[in-house]
Amino acid sequence: MKVVVTRKFPDSIINPLRDKYEVVMWEYEDKVMPRDLLLQESKDADALLVNLTDDINDELYEQSPKLKVVSTMAVGYDNIDVAGAIERGIKVGHTPNVLTDATADLTFALILASGRRLIEAADVIRRDEWKSWAPFYLTGQEVSHKTIGIIGMGRIGEAVAKRAQGFSMNILYHNRSRKREAEETLHASYVTFDELLERSDYVVLLAPSTPETKKMMGHEQFAKMKKSAVFINTSRGTNVDEEALYEALKTNEIYAAGLDVFDQEPISADHPLLKLPNVTAMPHIGSAALETRMKMAQMARDHIIEGLEGRDLTHEVN
Numbered sequence: 239m240k241v242v243v244t245r246k247f248p249d250s251i252i253n254p255l256r257d258k259y260e261v262v263m264w265e266y267e268d269k270v271m272p273r274d275l276l277l278q279e280s281k282d283a284d285a286l287l288v289n290l291t292d293d294i295n296d297e298l299y300e301q302s303p304k305l306k307v308v309s310t311m312a313v314g315y316d317n318i319d320v321a322g323a324i325e326r327g328i329k330v331g332h333t334p335n336v337l338t339d340a341t342a343d344l345t346f347a348l349i350l351a352s353g354r355r356l357i358e359a360a361d362v363i364r365r366d367e368w369k370s371w372a373p374f375y376l377t378g379q380e381v382s383h384k385t386i387g388i389i390g391m392g393r394i395g396e397a398v399a400k401r402a403q404g405f406s407m408n409i410l411y412h413n414r415s416r417k418r419e420a421e422e423t424l425h426a427s428y429v430t431f432d433e434l435l436e437r438s439d440y441v442v443l444l445a446p447s448t449p450e451t452k453k454m455m456g457h458e459q460f461a462k463m464k465k466s467a468v469f470i471n472t473s474r475g476t477n478v479d480e481e482a483l484y485e486a487l488k489t490n491e492i493y494a495a496g497l498d499v500f501d502q503e504p505i506s507a508d509h510p511l512l513k514l515p516n517v518t519a520m521p522h523i524g525s526a527a528l529e530t531r532m533k534m535a536q537m538a539r540d541h542i543i544e545g546l547e548g549r550d551l552t553h554e555v556n
């Protein structure tokens with residue numbers, strides 16, 4: 239059987255696949271496998287080990303009759319046509335849980351960095367512009383004791399809430415469904431989307447990218463936020479209307495934003511958002527801790543073996 243791997247992985251990850259199957263692996267870790275090559279190699283492939291930059295869609299399924307497993311090294315699977323896969327009996331695997339803490343850590347780092355202007359302050363020193371201590375120099379927003387509103391209180395949302403408890407924050411959340419257990423253990427209050435926007439000092443978006451969440455943060459939503467509020471997005475860029483976010487930040491309708499994800503990735507340095515001092519931007523590194531990425535790679539690899547051996551995938555999307 240043939241497995242196509244769309245990024246270069248270390249031998250320790252790939253050798254267990256090589257022991258059993260023919261493996262075709264793209265030669266770069268940091269470059270996307272060209273679409274035409276992916277399509278070419280997928281024609282007789284039994285399984286694909288992919289990531290969030292690969293578009294796995296009908297065009298690919300139609301020309302890959304042997305395909306049995308698509309395993310992505312990510313928890314989000316908005317780049318995969320899951321319904322199309324299921325229709326064809328193709329199993330789809332993803333990597334939840336192992337990246338929850340690392341992504342929650344990065345989310346909280348963005349909360350602190352955006353609220354307390356850390357990147358702006360570090361840049362002042364690098365540019366040799368620090369003149370003296372001053373009473374109101376580089377003052378930001380407090381984090382401790384403030385209200386955090388989590389949109390998408392799932393695995394990562396709950397892990398962010400746990401961190402927020404350590405900062406004595408008041409925790410609000412909004413999901414499509416209530417999570418009574420989380421309300422008890424995390425002392426979180428369920429509120430409507432609008433109430434969350436109106437009351438939160440830190441609005442944190444952690445809902446997946448779906449047709450329902452597309453641009454769920456737009457002009458109307460930013461207008462409802464406090465002028466002193468900080469917006470954090472570690473979910474997907476498609477969940478935000480970036481023009482509306484730019485306007486809200488530029489006109490001080492909101493205080494700041496911390497962003498790990500963008501509508502177009504990689505975002506260009508010319509993008510208007512990146513010209514604003516009150517934007518802290520990261521290149522989609524939510525889960526980028528070495529130990530985490532190794533666990534994700536192992537899990538994604540193991541899903542290939544499980545699927546090709548005819549077993550259920552440990553973390554199957556259905």
Ligand SMILES: NC(=O)C1=CN([C@@H]2O[C@H](COP(=O)(O)OP(=O)(O)OC[C@H]3O[C@@H](n4cnc5c(N)ncnc54)[C@H](OP(=O)(O)O)[C@@H]3O)[C@@H](O)[C@H]2O)C=CC1
Binds near residue numbers: 413415448
């Ligand atoms: N920046 C990065 O590097 C990373 C980003 N991510 C992103 O984070 C997302 C969340 O991951 P994870 O916590 O593991 O996923 P979960 O599925 O555990 O949580 C997602 C939560 O979002 C809620 N949700 C879904 N649709 C809506 C909606 N329309 N409105 C409000 N809430 C909604 C769900 O609750 P309910 O169904 O009740 O609405 C659920 O509680 C991923 O899908 C991915 O996009 C993940 C890892 C790393």
Ligand SMILES: O=CC(=O)O
Binds near residue numbers: 313315524
């Ligand atoms: O964005 C990352 C993911 O795992 O999803």
